[in-house]
Amino acid sequence: MTLIRPYGDTTGDGMVQLSFTLPIEHSKVAEGAAVQLANKMGMDPALVVHAKPMGEGFTFFVVYGRVNHLVDPSTVEVVERDYPLLTPKEANAAIKRSLRRRLTVVGACIGTDAHTVGIDAILNIKGFAGEKGLEYYRELKVVNLGAQVSVPQLVEAAREERADAVLVSQVVTQRDAHLLNTREMSAAFREAYPAATRPLLVVGGPRFDETMAEELGVDRVFSRGTTPGEVASFIVHRLTQEKAS
């Protein structure tokens, strides 16, 4: 694997741009301080291209400069997709073949989070990024509980609907509410179900780290930009595979 560095307009030039605010009145000293920060961040030379006073005692900077760092993509750790992407047709066929019934998905925003944008993008037939939502899949029964669902309500609904998978969306992240809520949710499901019959737990939201699934006690974490097709494919893959093995 080749080592790479940032690209401005010439291979290997290492050029990056950076903007930030320093709590200092605008002056020559302030601009020097901005250069010093950029230098310490590894930008050398660093060029302050814009400096503007903002409010009392603050200055905003835009800095361009060259970094010497090399990055090695071969050492980067990410969660690679470990399931095949299915079209809705393929997903429906896989469910029919292996479950011989519709697969039930219960979705909700839990805790005080009122932002249904995420769960709606995945579940509503309208969908997201040009892909239809899970409601579009003939073999999926979707129960969208909406916003501000409590964990006990979610567990109750999952039981009632005999959910195969539970989808939880969390947008609000202040004070790590998304992490706390997710842990509470996964613990509740573990308590309420024997391990063998527990529904698949999937959590998603723009600020989640996809590597945290195990730590949060869920089967999968989806982050920013996830499409309905990816979620459907994952659920179908895991649940139909489980059945086959």
Next chain:
Amino acid sequence: MAVGKASQLGIDKADVRRARTLARQVGKPIVDLAQRHTTVSVERATLRLAGLGGADPDGTPWVNRLADVVRADVGLEHGVTLPVWDALVRGEGDDLLALAQKAAAGSVTFRVPEGRDATRARAASRKAVAAGIKRIDRQRVARERMIAKVGDAPSKPWIYLIVATGDIHEDIPQAQAAAREGADVIAVIRSTGQSLLDFVPEGATREGFAGTYATQENFRLMRAALDETSRELGRYVRLTNYASGLCMPEIATLAGLERLDMMLNDSMYGILFRDINPIRTFVDQRFSRQIHARAGIIINTGEDNYLTTADAVEAAHTVTTSQLLNEYFAKEAGLEDWQLGLGHAFEIDPEVPDSFRLELAHAMLARELFPDAPLKWMPPTRHMTGDIFKGYLLDGFFNLVGAMTGQGILLVGMMTEAVVTPWISDRDLALQNVRYVMNAAGNLHEDFHPSPDGFIARRAREVLGEAVDLLQEIKDDTDAAGDPPLLAAIADGTFGLMKRPADKGKGLDGVARKAGDYYNPATEILEGS
């Protein structure tokens, strides 16, 4: 539409009249329903007007403690006023607070007074509640005097900026800084989930989720700080908070008492987006709007929410429909045109061809339908992807529509929407964006007249037509229980995919049908009888 003013969009005045007639026909049965019911929050708001504040050592407000005991003793259907003032007249407590404390300790039994006892209780309660309403009146006068003295916001649209730290003592310096940077209106975002609390938290609060609790003390502290900043800047800086939720009547009351200037108050938001019981919401919104009307508060309605959960092109007419209903309910409650900050938003997918022309058409339609209302223009959120550079451009186009359509209130869009809560630099850059556009194109509406048969005018007429059809569909809706058509329509999912039956939803147990001897001095005074 203003009489005698020709439509720029070729809109037939008869269509506008028809839309308003339908809105009235849909709204009137709901008003009748609201008049037949009361809620725990309406009753608690009445106690607050009479001066009962504070909370017990566990933080439960005294209005809740007292109202709960009264309800347990005699039910909610008579209202709490007669039983409470009957007890006071009988000497069960020196004042409301003492009575609430005794009631909480279980040493008072309430009854529904009759005959002369009832007459005495009515007179005493009316005097106490009138004092609270007088305080609201005095705050309204204080606002008018202060604006006359220090000056008003220099131009329209008013620049609306948000603070949301969760800590009132952090909010205050941020709000003051935002005002110095150019904000005409400061909105303190509420803690997530407050709308579902069936009580109003008490005191200055320093912990909240994605916002700061709306409390009387927080209102007071922030208003005092902005008064100071208003004097310093030579222009009155307005303060906004949120009434919507389970405690609409109480929060509206506190806002009036503490001289807030605008309140988010939508007639159906709680039902559709928070799953609050429809009847509870309609009763609460009517009382809260009567209070806002009295307090001289401008309401902001929540139509932007329709576009964040549905496609902004397909759902454009639901915004118009909701604006017409909000207008009907607001006027019925006594609000005037200048108090109607009807909401709409710039949420069309920028990849849609002609998205800017569509946005302009929708905004011009709102402007023509409600010429005397200070419309509230909400920035893009759905299609802010984290690409801050693209987002900055999108916000510029949003500002341009605002400039071209004479918006009254402009919520400043942040390029870091969906990335972080705004940084100091985000706010400054966002304000530079607004200023550039207003300076460069603020008077463009003088020159800009869309072609009567062009895309924009046609689209505006199309959306109005769809809104009329939707109102007609709502009016013709029915359910097995024989509910008013709007309730039936809400129950069967006419608004988005959300089905909200009249007998479900949060806060239903706090609703009661009024008994024949129901009495509420606040309603009596507010309705001028």
